[in-house]
Amino acid sequence: MPVYAPVDGSRLAGALAEIPPVRDRLGGDAASWRIREVGDGNLNLVFIVEGPAGGVVVKQALPYVRLVGESWPLPLERSWFEYSALVEQARHAPGLTPEVFHFDRAQALIVMEYLSPHVRKGLIRAVEYPRFADDIAIFLAATLFNTSVLAGTAAEHKARVELFAANVALCRITEDLVFTDPYREAPLNRWTRPWLDGQKRAFERDSALKVAAQARKHQFMTGAQALIHGDLHTGSIMLTPQDTRVIDPEFAFVGPIGFDVGAVIGNLLLAFFAQEGHEAAPGARDAYREWILLQAQDVWSGFHERFLALWRQARAGDAYPAGLFASEEDRLTMDKERARFMRVLFEDTLAFAGAKMIRRILGLAHVEDLEAIADPERRARCEAKALRLARDLLVDAKDFSGLADVADAARAIGRG
Numbered sequence: 534m535p536v537y538a539p540v541d542g543s544r545l546a547g548a549l550a551e552i553p554p555v556r557d558r559l560g561g562d563a564a565s566w567r568i569r570e571v572g573d574g575n576l577n578l579v580f581i582v583e584g585p586a587g588g589v590v591v592k593q594a595l596p597y598v599r600l601v602g603e604s605w606p607l608p609l610e611r612s613w614f615e616y617s618a619l620v621e622q623a624r625h626a627p628g629l630t631p632e633v634f635h636f637d638r639a640q641a642l643i644v645m646e647y648l649s650p651h652v653r654k655g656l657i658r659a660v661e662y663p664r665f666a667d668d669i670a671i672f673l674a675a676t677l678f679n680t681s682v683l684a685g686t687a688a689e690h691k692a693r694v695e696l697f698a699a700n701v702a703l704c705r706i707t708e709d710l711v712f713t714d715p716y717r718e719a720p721l722n723r724w725t726r727p728w729l730d731g732q733k734r735a736f737e738r739d740s741a742l743k744v745a746a747q748a749r750k751h752q753f754m755t756g757a758q759a760l761i762h763g764d765l766h767t768g769s770i771m772l773t774p775q776d777t778r779v780i781d782p783e784f785a786f787v788g789p790i791g792f793d794v795g796a797v798i799g800n801l802l803l804a805f806f807a808q809e810g811h812e813a814a815p816g817a818r819d820a821y822r823e824w825i826l827l828q829a830q831d832v833w834s835g836f837h838e839r840f841l842a843l844w845r846q847a848r849a850g851d852a853y854p855a856g857l858f859a860s861e862e863d864r865l866t867m868d869k870e871r872a873r874f875m876r877v878l879f880e881d882t883l884a885f886a887g888a889k890m891i892r893r894i895l896g897l898a899h900v901e902d903l904e905a906i907a908d909p910e911r912r913a914r915c916e917a918k919a920l921r922l923a924r925d926l927l928v929d930a931k932d933f934s935g936l937a938d939v940a941d942a943a944r945a946i947g948r949g
């Protein structure tokens with residue numbers, strides 16, 4: 534097996550020409566292929582290769598965290614978990630993930646569809662995507678339901694848990710960066726100083742908040758409900774008005790369902806608060822702000838509806854086996870139980886959303902929506918508001934009756 538080596542851009546065309554599905558996808562002569570390294574993420578090398586017939590993306594794991602450097606080693610095997618998750622997600626949510634043409638485990642390298650003209654920063658430019666909420670709700674319901682014991686057997690679930698349980702290092706990143714570091718003095722934390730100094734210190738002293746974050750960390754570490762994407766921020770969603778694709782599931786493992794749903798909702802709420810930093814005049818982006826809140830509501834309601842529909846139709850799940858509930862009374866009782874289950878998922882979703890928002894403002898890795906606000910004082914105003922709602926979501930998720938209630942709270946804080 535060839536020894537791992539980071540891709541050398543000047544030799545990439547020759548190597549790709551040896552892989553028939555990739556060569557066919559690109560077409561023409563390898564010498565004419567256009568290659569550029571575009572990795573703007575936190576972890577990996579990413580090349581776009583374009584030929585006369587089409588394009589591919591070559592994503593290769595580096596043996597360290599790109600954002601920080603070689604001082605933070607990271608296993609190459611994350612590429613295997615990403616590939617395995619892409620394959621599984623494509624089975625359940627066809628058309629909503631990039632097509633994979635080739636995987637090389639030794640080189641930690643995936644060759645996949647180049648998604649063009651898709652973008653992932655449209656929310657910063659106030660672009661509306663008519664398919665966003667529906668497609669993401671379908672992705673969430675299909676991938677999360679179908680990889681749980683509501684849909685499959687205990688044996689299948691345990692095999693899935695076993696495969697992804699080895700993704701220890703990436704889970705550790707989340708455990709530290711999402712649930713712990715924002716609440717303590719960690720060397721890599723950063724926030725918009727000096728404006729957020731007070732809120733940062735207050736969060737470090739906020740017992741209720743720290744306990745809520747740790748309760749969710751415990752759930753993250755032990756709640757093996759379904760195969761989750763694990764890093765479903767809006768930067769992991771490639772969009773055009775007609776098409777939606779979910780990328781980058783290298784943080785995948787069998788974890789709590791609400792973590793993925795909460796990631797989407799939390800990142801939409803960050804985009805909501807960021808609008809104030811991007812608008813040309815106060816109120817100029819009011820309509821867009823409302824569009825974002827509508828997406829958050831539609832993602833939740835679409836997910837809720839579809840997850841329940843899948844559950845009602847399910848016949849093979851080892852949990853709540855369908856054969857046990859045959860009478861009319863059984864059916865009514867199961868409907869109540871499903872409603873209870875979904876309410877728990879709702880509270881999980883809000884709490885995880887809050888945790889994800891806080892880590893993007895007080896922790897190591899931030900989001901472009903806020904980072905792109907050049908004036909730090911203006912950015913801090915947006916971030917301070919986002920932190921207020923995030924705290925409420927994480928500590929008091931049970932007090933919210935629905936996403937409309939969350940939207941009202943966001944509007945009220947946004948006006949303040």
Ligand code: SR1
Pocket residue numbers: 575576598600706707710764897898
């Ligand atoms: C050290 S990696 C920082 C972050 O980048 C990824 O996108 C994940 O969100 C991770 O937490």
Ligand code: MG
Pocket residue numbers: 574764769781
């Ligand atoms: Mg990523």
